[in-house]
Amino acid sequence: MSDKSSRRQFMDRSLRIVGLAGIGGAAAVLTKRAASNTVFQVDPSKCVACDLCRTSCVLAHSAVRAVNDFPKCGYCQLCPAYYDVTSQPDEMGLPTGKVCPRDALKRQVVGKIDEEDPNNNYYEYTIDESLCDGCGKCVKACKPPAGNGALRLEIRYSQCFECDSCAIQPVCPEDAVVRVATPGLSPAAEHAESQESS
Amino acid sequence: MELTGRARASQSPPAALLGAFSSFVAAALNPQEELRAERKPDPVLVQIEAVPSRSAVSIPTRFELEYSEVTGSGGLSSARPFRRSLLGIAAGDRDSIFALGDGEVRIFSPGGRPEGSWKAPDQSACLTVSADGTVFFGSPGRVHIYSRDGNRLGEFAAGESGRPAEITAVKICGKEILAADAAARIIRRYDREGKQLGAIGAHGKIRSFMLPNRFLDMDVDAGGVIRAADPGRHRVTAWNLKGEPLGQFGKFGLRNPEDFVGCCNPVNLAVTPDGKIVTAEKVAARVKVYAAGGPLLAVIGPEHFDPRCTHLHLAVDAKGRILVADPMRLEIKVFSAKPVQGGGELA
Numbered sequence: 001m002s003d004k005s006s007r008r009q010f011m012d013r014s015l016r017i018v019g020l021a022g023i024g025g026a027a028a029v030l031t032k033r034a035a036s037n038t039v040f041q042v043d044p045s046k047c048v049a050c051d052l053c054r055t056s057c058v059l060a061h062s063a064v065r066a067v068n069d070f071p072k073c074g075y076c077q078l079c080p081a082y083y084d085v086t087s088q089p090d091e092m093g094l095p096t097g098k099v100c101p102r103d104a105l106k107r108q109v110v111g112k113i114d115e116e117d118p119n120n121n122y123y124e125y126t127i128d129e130s131l132c133d134g135c136g137k138c139v140k141a142c143k144p145p146a147g148n149g150a151l152r153l154e155i156r157y158s159q160c161f162e163c164d165s166c167a168i169q170p171v172c173p174e175d176a177v178v179r180v181a182t183p184g185l186s187p188a189a190e191h192a193e194s195q196e197s198s
Numbered sequence: 199m200e201l202t203g204r205a206r207a208s209q210s211p212p213a214a215l216l217g218a219f220s221s222f223v224a225a226a227l228n229p230q231e232e233l234r235a236e237r238k239p240d241p242v243l244v245q246i247e248a249v250p251s252r253s254a255v256s257i258p259t260r261f262e263l264e265y266s267e268v269t270g271s272g273g274l275s276s277a278r279p280f281r282r283s284l285l286g287i288a289a290g291d292r293d294s295i296f297a298l299g300d301g302e303v304r305i306f307s308p309g310g311r312p313e314g315s316w317k318a319p320d321q322s323a324c325l326t327v328s329a330d331g332t333v334f335f336g337s338p339g340r341v342h343i344y345s346r347d348g349n350r351l352g353e354f355a356a357g358e359s360g361r362p363a364e365i366t367a368v369k370i371c372g373k374e375i376l377a378a379d380a381a382a383r384i385i386r387r388y389d390r391e392g393k394q395l396g397a398i399g400a401h402g403k404i405r406s407f408m409l410p411n412r413f414l415d416m417d418v419d420a421g422g423v424i425r426a427a428d429p430g431r432h433r434v435t436a437w438n439l440k441g442e443p444l445g446q447f448g449k450f451g452l453r454n455p456e457d458f459v460g461c462c463n464p465v466n467l468a469v470t471p472d473g474k475i476v477t478a479e480k481v482a483a484r485v486k487v488y489a490a491g492g493p494l495l496a497v498i499g500p501e502h503f504d505p506r507c508t509h510l511h512l513a514v515d516a517k518g519r520i521l522v523a524d525p526m527r528l529e530i531k532v533f534s535a536k537p538v539q540g541g542g543e544l545a
Contacts, residue, residue, distance in 0.1 A: 074410020076430060076461040078450055080481075085452055085459070093450055114403050119431040122408075145480040145508040146460055148411065 038179040040166040044152035046176035049136030049143075053153055053177075056168045057134070063159035064134030064168070066104070066127050072150035075110070075122040080146045081138040082107050082125055092118070099141050104131035129156070278304075278312065280528040287523040287530060289515035290327040291346070297523060297530055298325045303333065303348065308515070310532070316348030324511075328370045336365030336377055341388065354392020357382070364412070371418045371439060378414040378426070383407045385416055385426060387439065398424060398441045407435075410462040411480075413509060417469040419490075425469050427477065429462035434475055434488070447492030455486070456494040468512035468520070476520055478510035485510060485522055485533070498522075498533055 042053070042064065053064035078085070078094065082105050087097025099105070106126050114120035134153055142151040155166075155177075169177040284299035293308040303325065304315040318325075319342040322335040331346035339362025343351040356377050357363030364381035374395060375388045383406035384399040399407050407414055408430025416426035423444060424437045436444040448464070451457025458464055464477035464486075473490040483503035487496040503510055504526035511523035520533040 074430070074461060076410045077408075078432075078461050080461050089451070112405070117403065119408075119433075120403050120405070145483075145506055 037182050039155075039157060039162075039182055040169055040177050041155055041180045042153045043176045043178050044149075046174045046178075047136070047139070047153055048174050048176070049140040049153065050173060051135050051137075052171050052173070053134040053136065053168050056171045058161070058167045059159060061159075062134040063156050064153050065129050065132045065156050066134065066136065066138050066151055067154045068125055068127060069150045069152065070124075072148050073125065074148050074150070075124060077119060077121065077123055079107070079123065079125055079142075081105065081142040081151050099137050100132075101135065101137065102131045102133060104128045104133075105138050125151075282528075284523050284525045284528045284530070285322065285511070286324040287511045287513045287521050288325050288327045288333075289513045289521060290333075291329060291331040293515045293517060293519075295513075295515070295521060295530065295532075296325060296327050296333065298322055298335070299523075299528070303344075305346075306530075308517075308519075314347075319344075319350075319353070323365060324367050326368050326370060334368045334370065334375060336363075336368040338362055338364060341365065341368060341375060341377055341392070343390070352390075352392075354388065356386060356388065356392075356394075366413050367415045367417075369416060369418050369424075371422060371424065374439070376416065376418070376424065378416050380409055380412045380414045383409050383414065385414070385424065385437075396439075396441060398437045398439070399426070401441060401443050404443070408462075411465060411508065413465055415466045415512075417467055417514075419469040419473050420471060421473075425467060425475055427464045427467040429458075429465055432458040432463060434464065434467065434477060434492075447488070455497050456488075456492075465509050466512045468514045470514045470518045470520075471516055472518065474518075476512055476514060478512050478522070480508045480510075483507040483510060483524075485512070485520065487520070487535070496535065502531060503527070 054062045057063055081099055083095040084097030084099050085095050087095040090096050104127055106128055107123050108126075109118075109121045110124045111122050136153055139151045139153055141147065143149055155168075166177055280297070280299040282300050284297065286298040288296040288298075290296045290305065294313065295306040295308070295310075297304050297306070298318055301318055302315050303318050305313045307313055319335050319337055319340075321337040322342070323338070324336045326334050327346075328334070332351065333344045333346060335342040335344070336356075339355055339357050340353055341356050342353040345351055355362070356365060357379060361381065363377055363379035363386060365377045366380045367376075367378035369376045371387075373389065375390065376398075377386045377388065379386050382397075384397045386397055387395040389395060407426065407428050410430050413429070414426065416424055418424050422439065424439070426435050426437065427433075428435050428446070431448075432450040433446045433448040435446045438444055448456075448458055450459070452459055458477075458479060460479070460481040463479040463481070465480050466478035468476045470476065470487075474495065475488045475490065476485060477488065478485050482500050483505055484500045485498040485503075486494060487498075488494055498520070503522070503524050507524060507526050509525055511525065513521040515521065518535065520535075522531045522533065523529075524531065
């Protein structure tokens with residue numbers, strides 16, 4: 001009687017353990033599958049451009065880049081993210097210093113050009129991704145009220161190891177590096193990557 | 199001169215500007231500091247020496263301003279403070295103050311006593327009041343006309359089909375209604391029935407106003423001259439109703455208080471009854487008063503306004519008092535000038 005009882009108990013326990021292991025395994029598989037459909041990205045609404053993206057990435061040249069969201073950009077003659085507005089002005093009255101320490105933010109006049117009065121021209125600002133290291137100085141300078149908030153930081157997946165781990169995420173003081181569903185690249189990123197590949 | 203309250207800390211304009219810019223940068227670096235730095239002005243009547251030194255910069259006159267709060271949590275008035283939004287301000291008939299915010303229009307006596315309120319048209323973004331008390335609102339693609347008591351008198355569409363006007367300012371010029379369209383970057387002229395009569399802002403190489411911050415503000419002086427801010431060019435411009443440019447002043451600069459700082463300033467603009475031009479800037483949130491030709495007369499320093507402001511809505515009443523609506527602090531402040539002994543004329 002006791003033998004039968006203990007055998008039954010043994011079978012019960014074994015089935016329970018197998019069942020729990022199965023549920024656990026399924027959960028692990030689902031979690032991994034869910035994780036494989038997500039990537040780390042910078043949430044611009046939280047990002048304070050603290051420079052940790054540049055210093056904390058495992059890559060020597062951080063995988064984070066500044067990106068200009070052109071529809072939000074004002075195409076200003078005097079972009080506070082491009083010019084160090086506290087520097088001495090030149091003969092045209094424009095500041096001589098630049099915000100980007102690596103000269104990665106490029107400025108060029110676009111549209112119909114008025115040679116006589118530069119105030120009548122629009123200027124496009126693009127990022128040279130081979131120079132940008134994601135320090136975020138331009139992003140910080142572009143934040144309202146000084147700018148329109150058109151510049152933001154973005155993780156470049158083409159640079160990442162895609163190891164499903166991000167060294168920046170745990171150190172970000174604003175929890176701005178978050179998991180997002182695997183996206184297509186943003187238009188700005190696609191533009192930059194196509195230029196890089198060509 | 200004895201100064202009281204926060205005005206005691208008044209600095210020379212360049213120092214104040216650099217100080218404001220530095221504090222803005224510091225606040226951007228450390229948001230906690232920003233929060234600590236957000237101290238409201240003392241709710242006391244203060245006197246401000248707006249331009250303390252003639253030797254620092256070549257400014258021909260000196261100003262003294264009296265300041266009071268109409269609304270705000272610590273205001274002098276018993277007025278109910280705005281809770282969610284403060285989108286516009288206008289001087290009404292009998293020098294009453296009309297403020298648009300929280301989805302309604304609130305009317306105050308010149309001294310700040312509440313006189314009434316009524317529901318504003320949906321999505322209203324700006325307002326103005328004509329001499330007879332008619333109230334005009336601008337909303338996306340529409341101009342609304344109401345009586346002083348809030349009765350709807352009419353409305354019309356503004357802009358083109360498929361491209362509605364993004365109205366950021368509406369003013370009256372004689373029998374015409376002017377609507378500043380930040381999407382098309384022009385000022386549209388309408389009659390009271392809503393027929394478009396023309397547009398202002400494009401002339402020669404000046405194809406339109408440059409508005410990196412998508413905000414166009416303007417006002418009309420007693421002579422019918424339209425003054426408009428052109429923030430991307432750092433200019434104040436003057437136009438007649440035909441759309442012909444009459445003049446301009448202003449340039450970018452950080453050290454001279456006459457200049458406009460940042461990417462795009464001045465943002466807001468109003469004209470006093472005697473033709474002085476009042477401008478408001480962002481970054482170093484400040485209000486400045488210019489003579490009609492451009493010389494700077496006074497700076498109302500950044501200490502009165504929230505440094506995060508991207509706009510400071512302006513209006514001037516018939517007595518020349520400057521009404522400033524701070525959309526971040528949700529406060530209305532009134533500044534009035536009086537001559538200083540030995541300080542020269544105000545004009």
